[in-house]
Amino acid sequence: MLLKTVFVRLLTTAITLFGVAVVVFILVRVAPGNPIAMMLPPGATDQDIATLNAVYGFDKSLAEQFIIWLGGVIQGDFGTSITLRQPVAELVLGRLPATLELSTLALLLAVALGGFVAVIGARKRGTGTEVGLDLTSGAVLSVPDFLWGLIFVLVFGVLWPVLSISGRVDPRIDIDFTTNFYIFEGLLRGRLDVVGSTLSHMLMPAMSLALPLAAMIAQLLKQNLKEALTQDYTTLARVRGFSETAVILREALRNAALPTLALVGVQFTFLIGGTVIVERLFAFEGLGNMAIDAVINRDLPLIQGIVLLFAALFTVINLLVDLSYTFLNPRLRHG
Amino acid sequence: MADVTTNSPRLILTDTNFRLWLPLLWIGVIAAAALLAPLIAPHDPLAQDLMLERLPPFFMDGSEPGYWLGTDSLGRDVLSRIIYGARIALFVSLIAATTTGIFGSALGLIAGFYGGWADRVISRLVDIWMAFPPVLFAVLLVAVMGTGLGSVIAAIALIDWTRFARVIRAETMVQARMDYVDSARIGGARRAATLVSEILPNVMPSIIALLMLEMGIAVIVEAILSFVNLSISSDDPTWGSMIAEGRGAIHFAWWVLLFPLIALFMTVLSFSTLGEGLKQRFDPVLK
Amino acid sequence: MTSTTAHTHTLDIINLNIALPRGQRLLRNVSLQLEPGEVRALVGESGAGKSMIGKAVLGILPHKIKMTEGEILLEGAHLNAMTPATRRRTVAKMSALIPQDPLTALNPVRKIGPQITDPLIRIHGWSHQRALARARELLDRVHIRAPDRVMHSYPHELSGGMRQRILIAAAFAPSPRLIVADEPTTALDVTVQKQILRLIRELQRETGTAVLFVTHDMGVVAKISQKVTVLFAGRVIEDAATHTVFENPAHPYTQALIAATPTPNVSARPFQPVPSALIAELHRDTVAADALFAQRGRR
Numbered sequence: 015m016l017l018k019t020v021f022v023r024l025l026t027t028a029i030t031l032f033g034v035a036v037v038v039f040i041l042v043r044v045a046p047g048n049p050i051a052m053m054l055p056p057g058a059t060d061q062d063i064a065t066l067n068a069v070y071g072f073d074k075s076l077a078e079q080f081i082i083w084l085g086g087v088i089q090g091d092f093g094t095s096i097t098l099r100q101p102v103a104e105l106v107l108g109r110l111p112a113t114l115e116l117s118t119l120a121l122l123l124a125v126a127l128g129g130f131v132a133v134i135g136a137r138k139r140g141t142g143t144e145v146g147l148d149l150t151s152g153a154v155l156s157v158p159d160f161l162w163g164l165i166f167v168l169v170f171g172v173l174w175p176v177l178s179i180s181g182r183v184d185p186r187i188d189i190d191f192t193t194n195f196y197i198f199e200g201l202l203r204g205r206l207d208v209v210g211s212t213l214s215h216m217l218m219p220a221m222s223l224a225l226p227l228a229a230m231i232a233q234l235l236k237q238n239l240k241e242a243l244t245q246d247y248t249t250l251a252r253v254r255g256f257s258e259t260a261v262i263l264r265e266a267l268r269n270a271a272l273p274t275l276a277l278v279g280v281q282f283t284f285l286i287g288g289t290v291i292v293e294r295l296f297a298f299e300g301l302g303n304m305a306i307d308a309v310i311n312r313d314l315p316l317i318q319g320i321v322l323l324f325a326a327l328f329t330v331i332n333l334l335v336d337l338s339y340t341f342l343n344p345r346l347r348h349g
Numbered sequence: 350m351a352d353v354t355t356n357s358p359r360l361i362l363t364d365t366n367f368r369l370w371l372p373l374l375w376i377g378v379i380a381a382a383a384l385l386a387p388l389i390a391p392h393d394p395l396a397q398d399l400m401l402e403r404l405p406p407f408f409m410d411g412s413e414p415g416y417w418l419g420t421d422s423l424g425r426d427v428l429s430r431i432i433y434g435a436r437i438a439l440f441v442s443l444i445a446a447t448t449t450g451i452f453g454s455a456l457g458l459i460a461g462f463y464g465g466w467a468d469r470v471i472s473r474l475v476d477i478w479m480a481f482p483p484v485l486f487a488v489l490l491v492a493v494m495g496t497g498l499g500s501v502i503a504a505i506a507l508i509d510w511t512r513f514a515r516v517i518r519a520e521t522m523v524q525a526r527m528d529y530v531d532s533a534r535i536g537g538a539r540r541a542a543t544l545v546s547e548i549l550p551n552v553m554p555s556i557i558a559l560l561m562l563e564m565g566i567a568v569i570v571e572a573i574l575s576f577v578n579l580s581i582s583s584d585d586p587t588w589g590s591m592i593a594e595g596r597g598a599i600h601f602a603w604w605v606l607l608f609p610l611i612a613l614f615m616t617v618l619s620f621s622t623l624g625e626g627l628k629q630r631f632d633p634v635l636k
Numbered sequence: 637m638t639s640t641t642a643h644t645h646t647l648d649i650i651n652l653n654i655a656l657p658r659g660q661r662l663l664r665n666v667s668l669q670l671e672p673g674e675v676r677a678l679v680g681e682s683g684a685g686k687s688m689i690g691k692a693v694l695g696i697l698p699h700k701i702k703m704t705e706g707e708i709l710l711e712g713a714h715l716n717a718m719t720p721a722t723r724r725r726t727v728a729k730m731s732a733l734i735p736q737d738p739l740t741a742l743n744p745v746r747k748i749g750p751q752i753t754d755p756l757i758r759i760h761g762w763s764h765q766r767a768l769a770r771a772r773e774l775l776d777r778v779h780i781r782a783p784d785r786v787m788h789s790y791p792h793e794l795s796g797g798m799r800q801r802i803l804i805a806a807a808f809a810p811s812p813r814l815i816v817a818d819e820p821t822t823a824l825d826v827t828v829q830k831q832i833l834r835l836i837r838e839l840q841r842e843t844g845t846a847v848l849f850v851t852h853d854m855g856v857v858a859k860i861s862q863k864v865t866v867l868f869a870g871r872v873i874e875d876a877a878t879h880t881v882f883e884n885p886a887h888p889y890t891q892a893l894i895a896a897t898p899t900p901n902v903s904a905r906p907f908q909p910v911p912s913a914l915i916a917e918l919h920r921d922t923v924a925a926d927a928l929f930a931q932r933g934r935r
Contacts (some may be wrong), residue, residue, distance in 0.1 A: 168599070171603075344744070
C-alpha cells in the first residue's frame with residue numbers, strides 16, 4: 015500500500031520534471047537575440063556563426079535539439095555555459111551548496127521563530143497578547159521576502175551597521191575551501207572564524223526569507239495547538255499535575271506539528287524560490303544570483319540547467335514531506 | 350475557537366470595518382497621486398540636475414526647499430518620482446491582476462466543474478508551473494518577451510494563474526456537489542449555463558479576495574523586475590528602479606531607498622489586508 | 637461547621653456554587669463529603685451539573701465557567717486558598733481522574749508506557765525504574781497481557797476496553813487518596829462495562845481509595861456505590877446510603893429515576909421512563925424543588 019503510494023508519487027514527480035524540461039526548453043529557444051552572435055567579436059563572418067551554431071547544436075531542429083539535450087541531462091551532462099565556458103553541471107553544483115546552506119538556515123530560523131510565537135500564542139490564548147501576535151504575524155505574512163530584505167539592508171546597512179550586507183564570507187579570511195559548504199566545512203575543520211563570518215553574512219538574507227514562513231507557521235501551528243488543547247488527553251495531563259506550558263510542549267505540540275508539516279513543505283519550496291531575488295539583493299554568490307546573470311546574458315544551457323535543478327529540488331522536497339508525514343504519523347505508519 | 354472570539358479583548362485593529370477602511374484610505378491616496386501626478390508632483394520626475402544631486406530630505410541639514418524627500422544621484426526629485434511611480438505600479442497591478450484573475454479563474458472553473466480529462470490536464474499543468482521558482486520564471490519570461498509594460502503584465506499572468514486556478518478549482522468542486530446545481534440542471538439549464546449562472550456567483554467572493562492579493566503581488570513583481578533592470582525602460586520612474594538605485598547608493602543616499610520602500614511596503618500591506626478583510630466579510634462561515 | 641469536625645474527610649465540598657459568566661448558575665449550594673475508602677455515586681440527568689463537581693475538584697472547569705462560592709477541601713487542605721501552581725500539584729498528588737472516553741483520553745502520537753510513567757517521574761518524583769515497575773504491576777493487575785509490549789504500543793493499536801483499563805491503571809498508579817470517575821463506562825460496550833466496573837471496584841477495595849463516581853445510570857449506582865448523591869438542575873435533592881435510596885427514595889425524581897432503570901436485581905417492575913411531566917414541573921418551580929429537598933443520613 016505504502017509502496018504503491020511512493021511509486022505513484024515518483025511517477026508524477028517524473029512527469030512534472032519532464033514537463034518543466036519541455037517548458038523551459040521551448041521558452042529559451044523562442045527567446046529573441048542570438049546568443050552565438052553575442053559571443054563573437056564584431057566583424058565575425060556568417061561562416062563563423064554557422065560553425066559555432068553547429069558546435070552548440072543550434073543548427074538542428076527543435077525536436078532534435080531537445081532529444082539531444084534531454085539525453086545528455088539523463089547522463090548528467092547539462093551542456094556547456096556559453097558565457098562562462100564551463101560545464102553547466104560543474105557551475106551549478108558549485109553554487110548549489112551556498113543556496114542550500116542559505117535555505118536551510120532560513121528554514122531553521124522560520125521554524126524556531128514561528129514555533130516560539132505559536133507556543134506563546136497558544137499559552138496566552140484568549141488574551142490581548144494573542145490578538146497582538148495574530149495581528150503582527152498577519153502583517154509579517156503579507157510582506158514578501160524581497161521587501162524584508164530591503165528593510166534589513168536599510169537597517170543594517172545604514173542605521174546599525176553590525177552585519178555585512180553583501181557577499182557570502184569576509185574576503186579577507188584566508189582559507190582554501192575543498193567544498194562549497196562553507197559552514198559545514200568550517201565546522202569540520204574547526205575554523206570558527208569562517209563559520210562566524212559566513213553566518214553573519216547569511217543572517218540577513220536568511221531572515222528575509224524566514225519571516226513570511228515564520229508568520230505562517232506561527233498562525234497555523236497556534237491554531238492546531240489550540241485545537242489539541244481542547245482534547246481529553248490534554249485535560250488528563252493537567253489533572254496529572256503538568257503546567258499549561260508543559261501540556262503544550264509535551265502533549266499538544268507533537269499532535270499540532272503534523273498538520274503544520276504538510277504546509278511547511280510547500281512553503282519551503284516557495285522559500286527556496288525566494289532565494290533568487292534575495293541572493294541578488296545581498297550579492298550572495300548562490301544559484302539564484304547566477305540564474306539572473308544567466309538570463310541577462312542569455313546563457314541558454316546555464317538557464318536550463320539552473321531551472322531544472324530548482325524544479326528537481328522542489329519536487330524532491332515535496333516528495334520527502336509527503337513521506338515524512340506518513341512516517342511521523344503512527345496511525346498511518348502501521349495502516 | 351468560539352470561546353476565544355467572545356473573550357478576546359476588543360481592539361480597534363481587529364475591527365473588520367477598520368481593517369477595510371485603513372487599507373482603502375492608503376490605496377486611495379496612491380490612486381489620487383497616480384491620477385493627479387502632473388498636477389501635484391513638485392518637479393519633473395526625469396529632470397536631472399547634477400548641481401542638486403543627493404540632496405537629503407527636508408528634516409536634515411543641507412536640504413533644499415521644494416525637494417521634500419531629497420534627490421537621487423542624478424539630482425532627480427525623489428517625491429516626484431514616487432508620485433509618477435505610483436502610476437506604473439497601479440496600472441500594472443490593476444491590469445496584471447485582472448488578466449491573471451480571468452485566465453486562472455476560467456481554468457479553475459473548468460477543471461473543477463467538468464473534472465475528467467480537463468481537470469487532469471489543468472492540474473498537471475499547475476504541478477509543472479509550481480515546480481518553477483516564480484521570480485526566476487518571471488525574469489526569464491521578460492527576457493524572452495523583451496522589456497516593457499506588456500511583457501511585465503504578461504509575465505505576471507503567465508506565472509500566477511496557478512494561484513487562482515488552484516483555489517477556484519477546489520471551491521468549484523465543492524459548489525458543484527451541492528444540491529442547487531442539481532436542481533438547476535433538472536430545471537433544464539445547460540451545463541455551461543449552470544457554471545456561469547450558479548457557480549460563478551458563489552466563487553466570486555474568493556475571486557475578489559484573490560484579486561486584491563494579486564494586485565499586491567503584481568506591484569512586488571514589477572518592483573523585482575525593475576530591480577534587476579528588466580521591467581520597462583530604465584528612464585521611467587518606477588518604485589523598483591528607484592529601489593535598485595537606492596540599494597547601490599545605500600551608503601551615500603539612504604533616502605533614495607527608504608521612501609519608495611515605504612510606498613511599496615504600505616501598498617502591498619494594504620492590498621493583502623483588504624483581500625483578507627473582504628474574504629472575512631463575504632465568507633458566510635466566518636460571519 | 638463541617639470543616640471543624642474531628643476527623644478529616646477525603647473530600648469535603650461545602651456550599652459549592654458554579655456559574656457561567658452571565659450569571660447562569662450550574663450548581664447551587666452543593667455540599668457533599670467522601671470518607672476514606674468510600675465510593676459515592678453522583679447521579680443526575682445530563683445537564684444536572686454532576687460532571688461539574690468533579691471538574692471543580694480537579695481544577696479543570698471549562699474556560700468560562702467559574703466557581704462563585706464555596707469551599708473544596710481535599711484531605712483537609714483548602715484548595716481555594718492555594719496559588720494555581722500549588723493547587724495543581726496538590727490535586728495531582730492526591731487525586732486522579734478516570735475519564736469518560738478512552739478513545740480520546742490517550743495521546744494518539746505517544747506510546748502508552750510514557751503516558752503512564754511520565755507523571756510518576758515528573759510530578760511524583762519517582763525513579764524511572766520504580767515508575768516502570770509500578771506501571772507493569774498495575775497493567776498486570778488490570779489484566780493486560782504482555783504489559784511491556786502494550787507499553788511500546790500506540791493507542792490506536794488497542795481496543796477501547798483495553799484503553800480504558802490502561803487509563804484505570806494510570807489513575808491508580810500513584811496511589812491517590814481520591815479518584816474521580818467521570819462516566820467511565822458510558823462510551824463502552826455493555827459487556828466491557830461490567831468488566832470495567834468490577835475492576836474499579838476491586839482496585840478501590842484493595843487500595844482503600846475513595847471514589848467519586850459520576851454516572852447517569854442507576855443500574856451502575858447499584859453495582860458500585862455505598863452512598864448516592866442525586867442532583868437535579870444543579871441542586872442536591874437526595875443524599876443517602878445506596879440501599880436506603882433504592883428501598884425508600886424520598887424524592888419523586890429519584891423514585892422516577894429508579895423506576896426508569898431496567899435493573900432486575902433491584903426490582904421486577906417494568907421499564908418506565910422518567911415522566912416528562914415530572915421533569916417539566918421540577919424545572920418550572922425550583923422553589924417547589926427546594927421544598928421537596930430531602931437530606932438524610934448526613935453527618
